[in-house]
Amino acid sequence: MDLNLESTVRLNNGVDMPRLGMGVWRSDNATASQSVRWALKHGYKAIDTAKQYGNEAGVGDGLAQGLAENDLNRSDVFLTTKIFNGDAGYESTITAFEDQLARLKTRYIDLVLIHWPVTGKYNETWRALEDLYMAGKIRAIGVSNFDIQRLRDLMKHASIKPVINQMEFNPLEQETDIKDYCDRHNIQLEAWSPLGHGDALNNEQIKQIADKYNKSTAQVIIRWELQRGINTIPKSTHEEFIKENADVYDFALSDEDMELINSLNLDKRSIWYGDFQWSGNPDGVADSVDQWDK
Numbered sequence: 001m002d003l004n005l006e007s008t009v010r011l012n013n014g015v016d017m018p019r020l021g022m023g024v025w026r027s028d029n030a031t032a033s034q035s036v037r038w039a040l041k042h043g044y045k046a047i048d049t050a051k052q053y054g055n056e057a058g059v060g061d062g063l064a065q066g067l068a069e070n071d072l073n074r075s076d077v078f079l080t081t082k083i084f085n086g087d088a089g090y091e092s093t094i095t096a097f098e099d100q101l102a103r104l105k106t107r108y109i110d111l112v113l114i115h116w117p118v119t120g121k122y123n124e125t126w127r128a129l130e131d132l133y134m135a136g137k138i139r140a141i142g143v144s145n146f147d148i149q150r151l152r153d154l155m156k157h158a159s160i161k162p163v164i165n166q167m168e169f170n171p172l173e174q175e176t177d178i179k180d181y182c183d184r185h186n187i188q189l190e191a192w193s194p195l196g197h198g199d200a201l202n203n204e205q206i207k208q209i210a211d212k213y214n215k216s217t218a219q220v221i222i223r224w225e226l227q228r229g230i231n232t233i234p235k236s237t238h239e240e241f242i243k244e245n246a247d248v249y250d251f252a253l254s255d256e257d258m259e260l261i262n263s264l265n266l267d268k269r270s271i272w273y274g275d276f277q278w279s280g281n282p283d284g285v286a287d288s289v290d291q292w293d294k
């Protein structure tokens with residue numbers, strides 16, 4: 001399989017998206033800024049953040065500095081952010097989005113996702129994203145944490161189909177049904193927590209495969225996701241890990257090793273949302289809020 005750090009997938013609206021990016025969840029502004037600079041230094045072409053992470057300003061700073069330091073243009077980097085659960089709804093999404101643009105210090109966002117499918121509101125949030133997309137402020141729109149039922153409902157109401165569904169995905173959680181559904185509808189699956197909360201990184205069978213290729217378990221997992229055709233956004237706050245996670249293009253996993261990792265699936269989400277409601281917060285929407293309703 002001919003893959004490299006510049007490899008992209010063509011989304012269903014014709015936009016090309018890098019297959020590998022870096023996530024920044026659980027990083028404060030200063031850390032996120034530094035991580036983004038390191039990512040750009042080591043050749044990453046995509047960054048994934050969210051209002052919920054409370055670090056859009058840091059990502060915006062890191063992006064501006066990283067572009068300058070590496071002689072890159074804004075169009076060289078694919079930036080993803082997400083609509084916060086507390087902003088669900090039409091007007092609230094439009095207003096929140098303008099603030100997100102300002103924090104990220106950019107005139108447009110490459111990909112905006114509905115972060116979680118807030119019950120009774122996600123179709124209105126989607127309508128706002130469609131309008132922002134039509135206005136040219138977003139290059140592609142998608143969803144995150146949508147199961148098949150919610151994807152079906154969204155598409156029944158939508159004028160524009162989502163390009164991406166970003167789901168928890170790693171060797172221990174492979175979302176088989178959702179992946180099949182997305183494949184059938186030409187919606188690209190993107191993996192969140194692609195390294196699997198430590199459990200996958202410490203898995204003995206993956207370690208054995210990694211030893212065989214003289215790679216780390218993280219590299220084998222990332223390579224497995226890329227070979228599965230899934231976009232992936234491993235997160236790290238350490239330059240060595242950031243570099244290591246992008247060094248996955250000088251080997252290819254055999255069919256046998258791919259199958260072995262495929263067989264590790266436990267279908268056990270780390271978090272599930274049932275009838276997902278945003279509980280809100282009495283002071284309105286706090287930018288630093290990083291929580292969800294279970």
Ligand code: NDP
Nearest residue numbers: 023024025144192193194195196218234235236237238241
């Ligand atoms: P990951 O699966 O990317 O794992 C991150 C953890 O692995 C960190 O503790 C990191 O350490 C460690 N790590 C990274 N690289 C290595 C390595 N090479 N060797 C050993 N350890 C390593 O978890 P995330 O949950 O952060 O998911 C990735 C991204 O997905 C998020 O950052 C976010 O952007 C997105 N996401 C989206 C969600 C959604 O609802 N849409 C939900 C959750 C995540 P350290 O940081 O100390 O370097």
